Amino acid sequence: MEDKKKKIKIPRQSMREQDPQVRSKNFDEVPLGYTEEEAILEASRCLHCKKPFCVAGCPVDIDIPGFIRLISEKDFIGAARKIKETNSLPAVCGRVCPQENQCEEVCVLGKKGDPVAIGRLERFVADYERTAGDILIPEISLKTGKRIAVVGSGPAGLTIAGDLVKLGHDVTIFEGLHKAGGVLIYGIPEFRLPKDIVDAEVEYLEKLGAEIVTNTVVGRGKTVDDLLEEGYDAVFLGVGAGAPVFMNIPGENLSGIYSANEYLTRSNLMKAYRFPEYDTPIARGKNVGVIGGGNVTMDSARTALRLGAENVYVIYRRTEVEMPARIEEVHHAKEEGVQFKLLTNPVEYIGDDNGWVKGAKCIRMELGEPDDSGRRRPVPIKDSEFVIDVDMVVVAIGTMANPVIPVTTPGLETNRRGYIVTKDETGETSREGIYAGGDIVTGSATVILAMGAAKKAARAIDEYLKNK
Amino acid sequence: MNEIINRVFLSENVIRMVVSAPEIAAKRKAGQFVVLMTDEKGERIPLTIVEDDKKKGTITIIFQIVGKTTTDLAGMKEGDSLFSVVGPLGHPTEIENFGTSVCIGGGVGIGVVYPIAAALRETGNEVISIIGARTKDILILEEEMRSVSDELLVATDDGSYGYHGFVSDVLKNVIDSGKTIDRVFAVGPVPMMRVLAEVTRPFHIKTIVSLNPIMVDATGMCGACRVSVGGETKLACVDGPEFDGHEVDFDLLMTRLRMYCDQEKAAMDASRCRCNGR
Numbered sequence: 001m002e003d004k005k006k007k008i009k010i011p012r013q014s015m016r017e018q019d020p021q022v023r024s025k026n027f028d029e030v031p032l033g034y035t036e037e038e039a040i041l042e043a044s045r046c047l048h049c050k051k052p053f054c055v056a057g058c059p060v061d062i063d064i065p066g067f068i069r070l071i072s073e074k075d076f077i078g079a080a081r082k083i084k085e086t087n088s089l090p091a092v093c094g095r096v097c098p099q100e101n102q103c104e105e106v107c108v109l110g111k112k113g114d115p116v117a118i119g120r121l122e123r124f125v126a127d128y129e130r131t132a133g134d135i136l137i138p139e140i141s142l143k144t145g146k147r148i149a150v151v152g153s154g155p156a157g158l159t160i161a162g163d164l165v166k167l168g169h170d171v172t173i174f175e176g177l178h179k180a181g182g183v184l185i186y187g188i189p190e191f192r193l194p195k196d197i198v199d200a201e202v203e204y205l206e207k208l209g210a211e212i213v214t215n216t217v218v219g220r221g222k223t224v225d226d227l228l229e230e231g232y233d234a235v236f237l238g239v240g241a242g243a244p245v246f247m248n249i250p251g252e253n254l255s256g257i258y259s260a261n262e263y264l265t266r267s268n269l270m271k272a273y274r275f276p277e278y279d280t281p282i283a284r285g286k287n288v289g290v291i292g293g294g295n296v297t298m299d300s301a302r303t304a305l306r307l308g309a310e311n312v313y314v315i316y317r318r319t320e321v322e323m324p325a326r327i328e329e330v331h332h333a334k335e336e337g338v339q340f341k342l343l344t345n346p347v348e349y350i351g352d353d354n355g356w357v358k359g360a361k362c363i364r365m366e367l368g369e370p371d372d373s374g375r376r377r378p379v380p381i382k383d384s385e386f387v388i389d390v391d392m393v394v395v396a397i398g399t400m401a402n403p404v405i406p407v408t409t410p411g412l413e414t415n416r417r418g419y420i421v422t423k424d425e426t427g428e429t430s431r432e433g434i435y436a437g438g439d440i441v442t443g444s445a446t447v448i449l450a451m452g453a454a455k456k457a458a459r460a461i462d463e464y465l466k467n468k
Numbered sequence: 469m470n471e472i473i474n475r476v477f478l479s480e481n482v483i484r485m486v487v488s489a490p491e492i493a494a495k496r497k498a499g500q501f502v503v504l505m506t507d508e509k510g511e512r513i514p515l516t517i518v519e520d521d522k523k524k525g526t527i528t529i530i531f532q533i534v535g536k537t538t539t540d541l542a543g544m545k546e547g548d549s550l551f552s553v554v555g556p557l558g559h560p561t562e563i564e565n566f567g568t569s570v571c572i573g574g575g576v577g578i579g580v581v582y583p584i585a586a587a588l589r590e591t592g593n594e595v596i597s598i599i600g601a602r603t604k605d606i607l608i609l610e611e612e613m614r615s616v617s618d619e620l621l622v623a624t625d626d627g628s629y630g631y632h633g634f635v636s637d638v639l640k641n642v643i644d645s646g647k648t649i650d651r652v653f654a655v656g657p658v659p660m661m662r663v664l665a666e667v668t669r670p671f672h673i674k675t676i677v678s679l680n681p682i683m684v685d686a687t688g689m690c691g692a693c694r695v696s697v698g699g700e701t702k703l704a705c706v707d708g709p710e711f712d713g714h715e716v717d718f719d720l721l722m723t724r725l726r727m728y729c730d731q732e733k734a735a736m737d738a739s740r741c742r743c744n745g746r
């Protein structure tokens with residue numbers, strides 16, 4: 001009991017970050033991570049609950065008290081391996097998971113004070129293992145001789161490939177782009193998730209024995225049925241929800257108006273922020289409007305600042321309370337100088353003589369009755385239009401399913417919005433031998449949910465192949 | 469690895485390249501394109517597949533040197549390998565026996581219209597082809613076009629070869645001659661396609677154009693390639709690249725093609741950029 005009281009007195013350890021003034025000018029990672037001392041101190045706060053709520057809050061059931069104990073014992077490598085028993089991408093998850101809605105939300109310490117900083121600890125041990133270069137390549141159980149094609153190399157694809165390889169299957173990942181990683185590579189910016197980390201994860205997967213074939217858009221050249229005919233025993237579809245959504249308002253096709261997908265792909269995948277060292281150009285707006293209120297909005301806004309914008313406005317039709325973005329990201333954006341234009345919605349874009357955007361005509365909104373999502377519905381205020389001067393706009397209001405696979409795979413059931421329909425716990429689709437998981441099933445969600453779905457599908461595919 | 473098997477200069481700045489790409493060759497149909505990168509730091513650019521050799525596993529591309537990437541590509545030799553090639557992308561051309569089809573190519577666009585003409589001929593169309601260039605020296609694929617056409621008409625802007633004037637004038641003449649035309653396929657610089665669409669509009673001859681907006685992923689993910697067709701926004705990479713020329717907003721296409729003009733110039737450190745169309 002004494003011990004518990006002492007523990008509760010230790011404050012949650014904060015993580016050092018780059019100064020906002022400095023970091024808003026560079027693409028280096030913002031948080032700097034824990035030192036060993038900080039990690040051990042933070043780990044010592046954990047009560048090692050008999051019934052750990054945190055584990056129940058984790059979509060992939062990481063043995064959280066288990067790995068935290070190993071940190072207290074200074075066995076950082078052991079801690080990393082403990083996490084990797086159920087989560088193959090801890091360096092990624094430690095950075096981008098919304099722990100505040102998952103493990104940390106339900107940590108008992110959070111009832112009275114601050115929860116254990118589980119995400120930061122996860123990040124610490126994963127980084128420790130990677131920089132130590134002490135990566136364990138597990139023994140692969142006997143080869144089964146079964147072959148599985150995984151379509152898409154985002155978190156879902158990478159996870160299922162890892163799991164299936166470890167079960168002794170032969171796995172080939174087909175990726176449409178020239179680089180593996182999905183949103184982790186093309187969407188989430190360097191300053192939040194350094195690409196070296198994603199590359200290391202992909203390399204690890206290859207060392208495990210998964211084959212990765214890039215530059216292959218399944219459904220365009222080869223179809224899913226071609227893969228089955230070529231002798232793959234099962235196919236997993238982890239193709240994400242990668243199609244852009246626009247508002248379809250006048251002027252939206254003016255030059256200087258991007259979808260968030262394009263803007264971030266140029267910057268992250270194509271490294272346009274290093275133009276002309278890299279060949280892909282990107283517009284560098286002085287006054288940038290970013291439409292939306294999610295993580296993608298924050299990522300785009302903070303990218304625009306780093307590309308030299310003087311004013312970056314997040315234009316969102318509700319208030320900050322309803323913003324789907326992580327609180328931490330909104331906080332980071334504000335610290336760096338992103339300005340928020342809330343209860344504001346664009347209705348039209350105005351162009352200059354060269355067809356380049358020069359203004360966003362917006363309307364003021366107020367909150368009305370709650371809608372289906374439970375959030376109060378924004379309603380336009382009559383005659384309240386005004387123009388915000390902008391020379392670049394990023395539309396970050398969400399994404400939808402890309403139809404390439406459903407359209408070219410007969411009998412694959414999709415729902416009204418184009419997402420693939422699966423049996424919940426297994427990822428089984430309406431077609432035998434075809435499984436799906438991640439954003440293409442749920443719509444845009446999170447890295448960890450995509451991974452969780454992939455893990456379940458891996459088990460289901462393994463079962464299916466045993467009985468086949 | 470996509471090795472360059474053969475590189476030929478068709479004119480001073482137009483190059484034909486044969487590239488090893490067995491899987492693409494196996495699946496490719498007329499009208500489809502690839503996206504390639506010369507090296508890891510390169511840009512992703514779309515290029516139409518002009519021909520394939522399914523046995524040898526190769527595809528042929530034809531491009532004009534207009535920017536940094538095409539300059540780099542032109543500098544690559546036989547035996548070199550491209551960093552990446554993905555395809556076939558886009559919808560194949562809608563090919564059937566329309567009756568009499570006119571295939572029009574301007575400049576490097578002749579390379580794009582050539583496979584279309586060939587496929588139309590094979591399906592039984594009477595194919596009249598009209599090809600044009602600024603001047604004789606830079607006219608490409610004349611023999612190839614002749615071999616897949618029932619009739620081949622040539623125009624040069626300066627009159628150095630064939631008809632003195634534009635391909636649109638030649639098309640007008642064919643229409644005026646009373647010939648029934650069932651369909652027109654037109655590929656070339658944006659201004660050329662716009663004029664051709666205006667020539668056929670009064671006669672209600674369906675005119676298919678192949679659009680070449682800036683692309684990034686070319687899988688329908690980014691929206692860079694959006695074009696306006698019949699007042700609706702379409703993604704050229706997945707909904708196209710071919711559209712009804714009478715419905716296309718060519719002005720928008722032109723403006724969007726100019727988006728990176730200044731940056732491209734800076735990067736090229738030269739006066740040419742791809743901003744004027746193809």
Ligand SMILES: Cc1cc2nc3c(=O)[nH]c(=O)nc-3n(C[C@H](O)[C@H](O)[C@H](O)COP(=O)(O)OP(=O)(O)OC[C@H]3O[C@@H](n4cnc5c(N)ncnc54)[C@H](O)[C@@H]3O)c2cc1C
Pocket residue numbers: 096097098151152153154155156157174175176177181182183184187188189216217218219238239240241242264295296299402404405437438439440444445446447448450
């Ligand atoms: C900018 C941005 C920031 C985000 N931030 C966070 C965050 O902080 N935390 C968080 O948890 N989540 C975040 N998300 C959401 C998260 O990234 C996604 O939920 C997750 O990546 C989904 O994983 P996935 O494997 O289903 O698909 P994706 O990561 O989308 O991967 C799909 C892959 O499949 C490929 N593909 C698609 N079609 C084909 C085809 N026909 N053939 C071959 N390959 C194909 C694509 O190129 C892509 O590489 C963010 C998303 C974005 C866009």
Ligand code: SF4
Pocket residue numbers: 045046047048049052053054055064065106107108109115116118
């Ligand atoms: S709930 Fe919190 S205190 Fe309890 S085991 Fe999990 S992290 Fe430790």
Ligand code: FES
Pocket residue numbers: 682683684685686687688689690691692693694703704705706
């Ligand atoms: S090029 Fe990205 S959607 Fe067409």
